[in-house]
Amino acid sequence: MLFNSLHFLLFLPVVLGAYAMLRHRGQNRMLLIASYVFYGWWDERFLFLIALSTVVDYWCGLTIGRGRLTGRQRLVASSWLALSALCFVTINWSAVRLGGPEGIGVDWSTLIDPLGGWALCGALGLVAIANLFHGLVSRLDEDRRRKIGLCTSIVVNLTVLGVFKYFNFFVGSAEDALQGLGFDAQLLRLDIVLPVGISFYTFQTMCYTIDVYRGKLPPTARFLDFALYVAYFPQLVAGPIERPNELLPRLQNPRHFELAQIQRGLYLILLGLFKKVAIADGVAASVYSIYNSTGTVGGLDVAAATLLFCVQVYCDFSGYSDIARGVSKLLGIDLVTNFRAPFFSRSPAEFWQRWHISLSTWLRDYLFMPLVFLDPRRRIYLALMITMLVGGLWHGASWNFVLWGGFHGLLLVVHAVYRDRWPAPDPRAVRRWRVVAGIALFFAINWYSFLLFRAGSFAQIFDFTTALATGAGGMHLSMKLPALSAMLGIPLLLGLDLLEYATGDALAYRRVPAWARGALYAFLIFVIIMGTGNEPTEFIYFQF
Amino acid sequence: MTDVFRTLFRQPALELHDDLTSEDVAGWDSLKHVSLMIHLEQELGIKFHSHEVVRLTNVGELRSLIREKFARQPAGQA
Known part of the structure; x- marks a missing residue:
């Protein structure tokens, strides 16, 4: 269901x-x-x-x-x-x-x-x-x-x-x-x-x-x-x-109900539906129009469709997690947080502390740690690569997921080696422009990783990477434009994630004045209703 | 133990106390945590199991675990 x-x-x-x-x-x-x-x-x-x-x-x-x-x-x-x-x-x-004509x-x-x-x-x-x-x-x-x-x-x-x-x-x-x-x-x-x-x-x-x-x-x-x-x-x-x-x-144990928990549950359901119906379903056709195109595809199309796929997969999956947590809160049972504004990460290590947290911590505790501590030679980087390759394969029985996992494994190893040489500074001492530059740089790398995730074959990975590298097709954009619900929803979601990132608090939206909160809920409902006109797609992560 | 922390995190002034957690030290993520445990193994001549490593939540628990390890070792080896 x-x-x-x-x-x-x-x-x-x-x-x-x-x-x-x-x-x-x-x-x-x-x-x-x-x-x-x-x-x-x-x-x-x-x-x-x-x-x-x-x-x-x-x-x-x-x-x-x-x-x-x-x-x-x-x-x-x-x-x-x-x-x-x-x-x-x-x-x-x-x-x-x-029932029917022949009866029971x-x-x-x-x-x-x-x-x-x-x-x-x-x-x-x-x-x-x-x-x-x-x-x-x-x-x-x-x-x-x-x-x-x-x-x-x-x-x-x-x-x-x-x-x-x-x-x-x-x-x-x-x-x-x-x-x-x-x-x-x-x-x-x-x-x-x-x-x-x-x-x-x-x-x-x-x-x-x-x-x-x-x-x-x-x-x-x-x-x-x-x-x-x-x-x-x-x-x-x-x-x-x-x-x-x-x-x-x-x-x-018996559950106890509080009004705040029900309010939070309803908000999470609303937010999850907004992400899924208004945004993920709203950009799905645009991504499909490029990744399932039979003709030649230009670099700008690949860049735009991959960017929208990042949005789609994030909204689809974190939207499901939000609804799951919201429904569970209505039953008085808390579930763990699965996403914390992941695209504001500055490093692969930070990304995996913000993206699909329940899987990354599972892999850390039940695969990575035993691999390291069962190995008498304690080869951390080998264990890390194996963990990420398995993590990639966990997503689906296809080599592009293995490649995606391997790509992230390599990023984590390179980052760890870099941090061994240049240790992380105190986060409070880092200047704002460096934070913004770090987020932008890592997003650009991560954006390419989602091309590996979405591609249907190695041939497509090769063609799309070539198109990106050569800029084939110039400034011509043949991608189908996203639905209006997505175009309205994406800036709002960006704002909500930015608020969570800047405050470090997922409940920060509650601090805004009541009128602004009311307007937010009304807007979410409005965009969800608008999004019901989008072609519904099954949640991407169901296949995993 | 303090020396291992200071060297690994490159923080010469770092002071350890039982309530110190990974949140309080810049760069203490899960990879660094594993490196830390391996360095402690080498420095103190003990061996950790993965289930012991994942269970730790602060420096106090780490100290208790190390004390336990030393207590279990035959006299003379510690």
Whole structure:
């Protein structure tokens, strides 16, 4: 279900209404059902993968932290997986008629999906194996038991991610490589659709078991709380990627409501819709007109379209994060800040402290740090390059994302070497013109990196870079102009981000006089309404 | 420990106290943090794990961690 859809407009009040009437435990059960409905709206079959991640990590967490599960815990987890396989994959719900000219009925010949039957057998097999080996694992010494729990979680999650997101990519790349060597290779491809937001929830659930292993938090005994942590709908499909020690206690404890929190939540939803509907959707067609053009493209077109793509991807993604945080605030649950005026960064290090913060900190804590401290030679720059290449690949199964990650990795290494020689001055002592020049210089470099991010092929990267370098096409601009909502919205967004950057406070907009704040809200609503005329596009980060 | 901080951050007058955090020292980002830990490893002859490094929030916690490491080492090695 999309945040900017009519379905969500009906879904949210129903959820909020039910939430207000229920007590804490009831709220959690209702939120879990709502989250499964929200995700199942795209395709209910992928709910099985969420259930699989949930059960495996719940089981592994308890194995690591407590050594064993109680009979009841095993029964609940096993039933959850088996029922999920049955309800979400085995039964073909389109065979059930709820009306129409033939009335209510069931087409028995297609009710059971053959592939789904295998999934059910697989789930039952997994449950049987887990229960069979449970006693054996619980009798092992603590160190081995903890390692088995951690490895099982990582292997299962990365296998799910690998099969559904990267299998065809790696097979295709291997085919290309073999063909390059003169072999006529035709390797197996899987006919699968990428499950929405799979990279987000696998990372979120995996860091739970890692944190339990590191002793950062105790394992969660209550299955439904953990299932809600994995599937919590505001941030399920595009983040922010929440840490278990932050989100789990908020779900496990009763929530308290304050008027200020609801006001902030509504503002964030408004701001997110403004970024997505008025700006991101308003410039999407302009970017498309150049990056999907079949003709020759000039340097000015590439420059302008890439600039607008920076705006598009920022508004699209940070807009989603804002709505997610806003919706969650209405439920009394705070989510982490994911963006802090990122285009005002003066260095790659600062950029990654401001852009997709929940991913960059995840990569730092769960990939970069282990890479450095597991390596006896402590090679920081090698670990950094690997981290950024993986971070690039996380965005999508395509080499241009790897290139983008590598480009940023290189920037970070160069910057770190530079800072080793010339340490950072005290920020308070830096003159204003140097700050402005630093922001402009790094933006110019970063702007080019988004060409790598958006390009459809290496050939396009080469052509567009050549066009930029040679200035081909002169001053002729053939790009489709952005929608009016975007042209009005971009200066306002720039102003809001500048205010946040200058004050270091995301709530700085509240300090302006009431009349100006009223005018701001009215303008946001006006531009959003104007933006509803733009061709809606799916959130870019869903594909990640 | 103070010397390692002063050399790494090139701030000869830097004074350490338990509440000092990365926010208070210019240039103390995650990369510098890792460099700092590696320098401390070399200087003090101890080894850190990644989960210990990510858990630290201030200089006080770093001192406690180092004290713990020394306490765990067999007598004579510290």
